[in-house]
Amino acid sequence: xxxxxxxxxxxxxxxxxxxxxxxxxxxxxxxxxxxxxxxxxxxxxxxxxxxxxxxxxxxxxxxxxxxxxxxxxxxxxxxxxxxxxxxxxxxxxxxxxxxxxxxxxxxxxxxxxxxxxxxxxxxxxxxxxxxxxxxxxxxxxxxxxxxxxxxxxxxxxxxxxxxxxxxxxxxxxxxxxxx
Numbered sequence: 001x002x003x004x005x006x007x008x009x010x011x012x013x014x015x016x017x018x019x020x021x022x023x024x025x026x027x028x029x030x031x032x033x034x035x036x037x038x039x040x041x042x043x044x045x046x047x048x049x050x051x052x053x054x055x056x057x058x059x060x061x062x063x064x065x066x067x068x069x070x071x072x073x074x075x076x077x078x079x080x081x082x083x084x085x086x087x088x089x090x091x092x093x094x095x096x097x098x099x100x101x102x103x104x105x106x107x108x109x110x111x112x113x114x115x116x117x118x119x120x121x122x123x124x125x126x127x128x129x130x131x132x133x134x135x136x137x138x139x140x141x142x143x144x145x146x147x148x149x150x151x152x153x154x155x156x157x158x159x160x161x162x163x164x165x166x167x168x169x170x171x172x173x174x175x176x177x178x179x
Contacts, residue, residue: 006059008121010113015070023050025071025079035100038139040163060126065089072114080105083118094130095122115149123177134161134170143171151175
């Protein structure tokens with residue numbers, strides 16, 4: 001992975017930080033109903049979403065709490081999904097990742113490539129020591145992706161998330177920085 005300005009580059013992808021100028025692209029992606037199968041995405045109007053996503057936003061860096069999103073752009077310049085990193089106020093040394101990819105781009109290793117880049121960025125630039133991820137037990141593809149990247153299962157959180165207004169169990173995964 002390489003970094004240019006604010007973007008992260010992998011062999012086939014560019015991860016572009018979401019900011020005011022491109023927040024509506026993320027909003028448009030989130031309107032895809034298929035992506036709501038395994039995620040409870042916000043139902044907000046475009047302007048409200050853009051304001052929310054970009055409020056208090058700055059560049060991701062060490063010891064900075066907040067939620068940071070990157071659009072995943074394929075080498076053909078098509079935005080195919082996003083990855084996110086949430087760093088809590090209480091512990092600037094741990095974070096939670098999330099990701100989503102449009103269905104037609106799944107099964108080609110793009111999500112794995114993007115998540116690996118985000119993990120590397122979180123541990124190197126962000127100086128995080130631990131990352132967490134959560135997914136629904138039936139989301140086998142996401143669970144396999146997390147294992148490929150090095151996460152290990154940390155248990156089941158009963159009613160740990162909400163999906164379409166109902167509480168659901170989630171599998172917890174953890175990855176600790178080496179060294």
